[in-house]
């Protein structure tokens with residue numbers, strides 16, 4: 001008996017930076033621990049992949065509380081990049097992840113100087129089972145008066161070039177949305193050697209308690225994420241995708257299969273899900289199932305064909 005067109009399972013696979021993902025749904029850094037903590041909640045082999053918490057060369061304690069605050073349709077966080085450090089990740093987390101078959105682990109890397117990024121990548125290069133690095137450039141450069149690496153084209157160029165020279169592994173540069181021209185930053189990252197870009201990181205924002213006259217977050221300012229940022233993130237993915245030839249990984253407020261399709265139409269080859277996992281820890285896996293159904297309902301045989309398909313006339 002021949003399989004009818006309608007019964008065929010849609011092909012959700014995508015290839016980004018030479019890495020094959022079984023579907024485009026990747027859990028975003030800082031919202032999925034080191035992956036292993038989600039093992040009992042999500043079938044890790046059902047999602048496209050996950051990005052671990054940002055890693056630095058030394059362990060970091062992060063900011064004092066309160067560090068999280070829920071806003072209308074979003075969330076503020078100022079965790080302060082708390083993490084166990086690159087070496088402890090290799091020793092304590094990666095061996096457990098290696099025991100799980102058929103998963104894609106991406107390591108998010110940050111630092112406060114170019115040398116920090118270089119050193120962290122050198123440590124991680126020794127670990128087996130990391131598919132790629134995602135460079136978080138939304139950090140202040142302490143050697144350059146605290147300007148964010150990702151907010152200055154020259155600093156961005158330098159840090160991406162440094163990372164490029166430090167590894168053979170695929171390099172994804174995660175852009176900061178706190179810039180005037182995201183297209184320019186996307187292009188700079190590409191020219192400095194990125195294999196792909198991901199965007200957006202959180203928007204600098206704040207919330208105030210009118211009763212106490214105090215900030216809601218101890219750090220005063222914090223990063224805004226969740227559905228509140230989705231339309232801006234979508235516009236930035238669209239602008240960035242037009243400016244580069246390398247693949248784009250889109251994120252910012254994605255909480256459903258339809259959101260994913262919108263980001264892919266804007267030019268994303270894959271997407272990440274962050275804040276939605278705070279509201280429902282199973283969100284990533286559920287959205288993969290929803291995506292499968294959406295493709296069947298809309299007769300999409302190969303999901304990758306949706307990328308860049310926005311109609312504007």
Ligand SMILES: Cc1cc2nc3c(=O)[nH]c(=O)nc-3n(C[C@H](O)[C@H](O)[C@H](O)COP(=O)(O)O)c2cc1C
Pocket residue numbers: 028029030031053054075077079081108136174200201202224225226227229251252253254272273274275276
């Ligand atoms: C609590 C929290 C921690 C985060 N930590 C990191 C991090 O360590 N490194 C990083 O590159 N992005 C970090 N992010 C940003 C997310 O990965 C993502 O870019 C952003 O939240 C937008 O996606 P979303 O709206 O789906 O959450 C963090 C976000 C949240 C909410």
